[in-house]
Amino acid sequence: MKRYCYLIGSLLILVSFNGFSQAPQQDIKGSKDHPLLTRMPDFWLSNYEESEFNSYKFIGADKKPNIIEGHKYYIEYRLKTGAQEPGELKIRRNIQDALKKIGGKVLFDDNFNKMSTILVEKDDKETWLEVRSYNNLYRLNIVERQIMKQEIVADANAMGDNINSTGHVAVYGIYFETGKSDINEKSAEAISQIALLLKNITYLKLYVVGHTDNVGNIESNLKLSKERADAVVNSLTANYDISADRLKAYGVASLAPVASNDSEEGKAKNRRVELVKQ
Numbered sequence: 001m002k003r004y005c006y007l008i009g010s011l012l013i014l015v016s017f018n019g020f021s022q023a024p025q026q027d028i029k030g031s032k033d034h035p036l037l038t039r040m041p042d043f044w045l046s047n048y049e050e051s052e053f054n055s056y057k058f059i060g061a062d063k064k065p066n067i068i069e070g071h072k073y074y075i076e077y078r079l080k081t082g083a084q085e086p087g088e089l090k091i092r093r094n095i096q097d098a099l100k101k102i103g104g105k106v107l108f109d110d111n112f113n114k115m116s117t118i119l120v121e122k123d124d125k126e127t128w129l130e131v132r133s134y135n136n137l138y139r140l141n142i143v144e145r146q147i148m149k150q151e152i153v154a155d156a157n158a159m160g161d162n163i164n165s166t167g168h169v170a171v172y173g174i175y176f177e178t179g180k181s182d183i184n185e186k187s188a189e190a191i192s193q194i195a196l197l198l199k200n201i202t203y204l205k206l207y208v209v210g211h212t213d214n215v216g217n218i219e220s221n222l223k224l225s226k227e228r229a230d231a232v233v234n235s236l237t238a239n240y241d242i243s244a245d246r247l248k249a250y251g252v253a254s255l256a257p258v259a260s261n262d263s264e265e266g267k268a269k270n271r272r273v274e275l276v277k278q
Contacts, residue, residue, distance in 0.1 A: 025080050034073055034142055036120060036127060037098060040091055042083035046137070047076035056141050058117050058128050061107040062215055066264055068128045070145035079136040088114050091133040099129065105178075126264075154190035156197040159275065163204075168276040170258065174232065179216075181227035183235060191232065194275065195240035205246045205278040208232050213267035214254040225251030232273055248278070 031048030033039055054072035057065045079085060092114070096106050099118050108117040114134065120127040130141040154173045162169035173190035176183060183191075198204055210225030210232075229249035236242040259266035 025078070031075070034075060034140065036102065036122075036129075037095065037140075039077055040086060040094060040138070042080045043077040043138075044080055045075065046078040047074070049074040054143070056128070056130070056143050058130055058141075058143075059108045059110075059115075060117065060215075060264075063108065064262070066128075066262075068126075068143045068145055068264065070126075070143045072144075073140065073142040075140040075142070077138050077140075085135045088133040088135055088138070091138045092116050092131055095129075095131050095133075095138075104129075154193040156193045156200060159193065159197050160201060163275065163277050168274055171273045171275060174273045176228055176231075179224070181224065181231045183231050191235050192240070194232075195236055195242055197275075198236070198240075198242050198246060206248075207276040207278055208247055208249050209274045209276055210249070210251040211256060211270060211272045211274060212253050213270045214257075214261040215267070218253055218255075221253035222251055225253050227251070229273065 025044045027045035028048055031045040039045070051072050053070065055067050055069040056072060057067050060066045096116060096118060099120055100106070102120060103122060104118050104120040106116060106118050110116070115130060115132045118129045118131070120129070126145045128143045128145065132139045154171050159169045159171065171190055171194065174183065174187045198206070208229045210229035212221045212225050226249065229251050233247045233249045236247060237244045254261065254270065257270045259269040261267050261270060
């Protein structure tokens with residue numbers, strides 16, 4: 001009798017195990033791929049969490065943690081039983097390449113910990129993505145954050161008031177390509193307001209001072225900030241007929257921050273051009 005019970009029990013365990021292994025590996029209810037990414041072939045969505053507002057600690061380009069807040073997703077994919085493993089590196093590289101095609105930047109990539117941080121700036125939104133990959137599964141932590149609107153809008157009268165009261169004014173709205181001194185066409189309004197300021201106050205002479213955040217080394221940022229200030233001066237003299245002897249360009253890199261560089265918001269405030277009365 002005991003032997004009979006043992007056999008029945010063994011058969012039940014075997015049936016249960018086989019039933020589990022043969023269970024359809026379907027995406028969990030309510031889950032979905034993120035709009036920026038399709039999934040790797042032969043993977044199914046095994047875990048999914050979405051919250052309207054939450055935070056996550058991403059590793060940035062400076063290898064320091066950045067706490068990003070916004071619409072958050074946690075998405076986990078597992079390889080279907082019997083499918084060939086692509087390898088963890090192939091998973092990471094595929095995700096990186098897909099996001100690069102839509103303007104994404106790989107901020108951090110760590111082969112030892114098998115993870116990457118990627119930033120996509122698109123449709124007035126920053127999308128931060130961390131991928132952690134393994135041979136048969138990968139996990140995505142994603143936060144969508146609205147790009148910070150600049151607190152100071154370039155206006156000739158407001159800039160004049162600030163210069164009269166404090167001797168300087170920070171100008172936001174002058175944009176450069178990442179790591180370069182090329183002025184983005186979106187900067188035209190801010191530069192035209194500086195030109196209007198100089199035309200309204202004909203005796204005013206200015207130092208045009210470039211500032212950066214602390215990403216990169218100080219030597220390269222000193223060079224970059226000076227080149228950006230030069231670019232603004234050149235635009236004012238070439239396009240708005242401002243006399244060159246009224247302007248002098250300098251660059252101070254990250255030596256005069258107005259906010260902490262420990263957050264992306266602070267870095268955005270520190271990347272600026274300042275006008276200083278001579």
